Amino acid sequence: MNERTAPDGRRVVVKVGSKSLVGDGSGPRFEALAKQIAALRAERRAVLVVSSGAIALGRSALGFDKRPTEIAQLQACAAVGQSRLMRAWEEAFAPYGVPVAQLLLTHADLADRERYLNARAALDALWELGAVPVINENDTVAVEEIKFGDNDQLAAMVATLAGADLLVLLSDVEGLLDREGKRVPLVSDVSEALALVGASSSDLGTGGMASKLEAARRAAKRGVPVVIADARDGRALERVVSGEDVGTLIAPLGAKLASRKHWIAFTLRPRGTLLLDEGAAKAIRSGGRSLLPAGVIGVRGDFSPGDAVTLCDAAGAEIARGLARYGTRDVAKLAGANTRDIASILGFHGGDEIVHRDDLVVL
Missing domain, CATH: 3.40.1160.10 (Acetylglutamate kinase-like)
Structure with a gap:
């Protein structure tokens, strides 16, 4: 051809x-x-x-x-x-x-x-x-x-x-x-x-x-x-x-993309959006790193643990999709926090990551 x-x-x-x-x-x-x-x-x-x-x-x-x-x-x-x-x-x-x-x-x-x-x-x-x-x-x-x-x-x-x-x-x-x-x-x-x-x-x-x-x-x-x-x-x-x-x-x-990651990125419908600071956005774009609480500067939508979410930079441009390990209210409480403070903020510890890299797809 x-x-x-x-x-x-x-x-x-x-x-x-x-x-x-x-x-x-x-x-x-x-x-x-x-x-x-x-x-x-x-x-x-x-x-x-x-x-x-x-x-x-x-x-x-x-x-x-x-x-x-x-x-x-x-x-x-x-x-x-x-x-x-x-x-x-x-x-x-x-x-x-x-x-x-x-x-x-x-x-x-x-x-x-x-x-x-x-x-x-x-x-x-x-x-x-x-x-x-x-x-x-x-x-x-x-x-x-x-x-x-x-x-x-x-x-x-x-x-x-x-x-x-x-x-x-x-x-x-x-x-x-x-x-x-x-x-x-x-x-x-x-x-x-x-x-x-x-x-x-x-x-x-x-x-x-x-x-x-x-x-x-x-x-x-x-x-x-x-x-x-x-x-x-x-x-x-x-x-x-x-x-x-x-x-x-x-x-x-x-x-x-592996089958499961393609399913996360293109089959699941995001239930919310996480806004990231410059450092977190760069780490995800360049290395597909996990998203930690410290990198979150804003939360939108209504999602539960395990739901798909969109990850955007501070300007609102979508950079990735993934599965949230915490729900909307808990992520809002954790935004900007250090991982060592998760248990004291929430009263429980569901993992260090908001979105683990195994559950994340860079777009």
């Missing part, structure tokens, strides 16, 4: 958006995608699908002209549409004798470490048994606190969960475009790429190019290459995997 190396994915996560499946008729729909996925399976590749479309199918069945805005109506559309979505996938894979498996997730499922590992084991079992897992957000019960945001973000989390070595985000565009409207083959700096786009949404879905780039950043931190490709191309998956110069590749970023 000219200036880029093609990822030869053995475990492939494919995300396809609503418009590509049930939109204006220009997309390949279920049958063409199933054909491509069956071909990848014939090459002994494990494939997982993150599929949008439940709300779009449900809204059509319930007589809505456009996507509802009320949460209850969206959840009703999801409830009606989810069975239709799975039926469409089952019928599409039937000619190839491939069983499909439905997994509905909320953010809470992946934020709980035990449930996260159970979901991973279930995926491994499904692949061993020859099924294609089809994953969607459980929109019928999801509320803001447990939503992923959109299926691009879900796909990035699932790619990490599944131990994927390739994530393909299929949409109704050929990839990231530069300011002249030309396709960008390779992105090595997501922040620069984000400057080319603004957050957007479609009538049928919620994700735009900015969302896809943020999802790609999340996956790339785990060492997973991401390709944004055009779902209207009936050979998009085959072309991506075979190494053709198609779509936009977001290359893995820096050192690959």
Whole structure:
């Protein structure tokens, strides 16, 4: 691929958006995608699908002209549409004798470490048994606190969960475009790429190019290459995997994060923010040191021991994420204190660190 190396994915996560499946008729729909996925399976590749479309199918069945805005109506559309979505996938894979498996997730499922590992084991079992897992957000019960945001973000989390070595985000565009409207083959700096786009949404879905780039950043931190490709191309998956110069590749970023640290940084939602003095911020940025009470100059939010928190410098710039060993009130009492005074201040000693380096990820 000219200036880029093609990822030869053995475990492939494919995300396809609503418009590509049930939109204006220009997309390949279920049958063409199933054909491509069956071909990848014939090459002994494990494939997982993150599929949008439940709300779009449900809204059509319930007589809505456009996507509802009320949460209850969206959840009703999801409830009606989810069975239709799975039926469409089952019928599409039937000619190839491939069983499909439905997994509905909320953010809470992946934020709980035990449930996260159970979901991973279930995926491994499904692949061993020859099924294609089809994953969607459980929109019928999801509320803001447990939503992923959109299926691009879900796909990035699932790619990490599944131990994927390739994530393909299929949409109704050929990839990231530069300011002249030309396709960008390779992105090595997501922040620069984000400057080319603004957050957007479609009538049928919620994700735009900015969302896809943020999802790609999340996956790339785990060492997973991401390709944004055009779902209207009936050979998009085959072309991506075979190494053709198609779509936009977001290359893995820096050192690959360990699974647990990636989970801390990109799956858990921070419940609070710790503001650090210059010395603590420098120690964490440069050496990934543990955060001690003396380095804390401010506390925001409402968190308990074990919750994820954001670590920011005095100017408010995020530098790391980690798991707090103390709750909000105790951290506020300890801010600026010496570790030897913890027991006298709190009446107990839960550890010298506010955030231990084993539970900390520098961003």
